[in-house]
Amino acid sequence: YSGLPTQQRCFNGIFSGVPPSCSGNPCSFEGFQLGKGVNASTCFGLVTRETCTLTCLRGHTIQGNDLVLTCQASGEFTATDAVCVPAQCGDLALVSPFSSASVDDSCYDGNVNKQFGEVCFAFCAPGYSLDSNATLLMCEEAPDSSAGFKEMAGAATHDAEMSSGPTCTPKPCVRGIPNMRGTSSDCLGKRTGEGCTI
Structure with missing residues (x-):
């Protein structure tokens, strides 16, 4: 926290005066590692003790335990193991x-x-x-x-x-048509996937 000190005066055993006004220190992501696809947009502009929740960009699902970040007095966010994994398509x-x-x-x-x-x-x-x-x-x-x-x-x-x-x-089958003496077939004109009899 930061702020200016104020004076308190003791009168008849009681302190009086204006209490100090303290503001939380802002946090930044400088030096902070966020995984690919992680959305931390709600974390910008936070000050000491304020929290935000990580989400994933469209098409990703979040994995990890620490989805909530807390702005610390040092101006750094708490560490997270959250990662966003791209969704997979089927067959x-x-x-x-x-x-x-x-x-x-x-x-x-x-x-x-x-x-x-x-x-x-x-x-x-x-x-x-x-x-x-x-x-x-x-x-x-x-x-x-x-x-x-x-x-x-x-x-x-x-x-x-x-x-x-x-x-x-x-495609028509044009090669490998059986051509043996004494046989006949209905193979001429057959196409891929069709059978014939010899």
């Missing part, structure tokens, strides 16, 4: 129209789903021709029915479940 292959065997995507990298703000594409699987553009998607705050993805179509965005997805046409 796009479970969302229609991306659930077809003809559609593949780059939205899942091995064991890692896309995180909030990351982009990926839906395109045609091997054996299929792309008759439209690949679909650009972003991991966003979309409903579970869209696995968290939104389609980015120019300036417009909409939930992945509302997308038409890529248009994929099965």
Whole structure:
């Protein structure tokens, strides 16, 4: 706290006078480490003993125990272990129209789903021709029915479940057609995913 001293006078065994006016010291974040995605906007302008609660920016969830910061007399905030973790999207292959065997995507990298703000594409699987553009998607705050993805179509965005997805046409099978003496087949003209009888 800071303030100017005041004089007190003793008269007949009792002190009298104006008590000092003390103001809390302001706190700053100088040298303070805040994790990525942490929102501390309610903490600015605080003085000694005032508190604020940390939150996360959109698309992040907070983890940690010390979500409340206290402004100390030293002008520093109490330490925190709070971190904000980007939300993860689900499996796009479970969302229609991306659930077809003809559609593949780059939205899942091995064991890692896309995180909030990351982009990926839906395109045609091997054996299929792309008759439209690949679909650009972003991991966003979309409903579970869209696995968290939104389609980015120019300036417009909409939930992945509302997308038409890529248009994929099965490619014709032209190589490896059995050609053995004494056999016949209905393999000519078959396309990806179709079977034939010899």
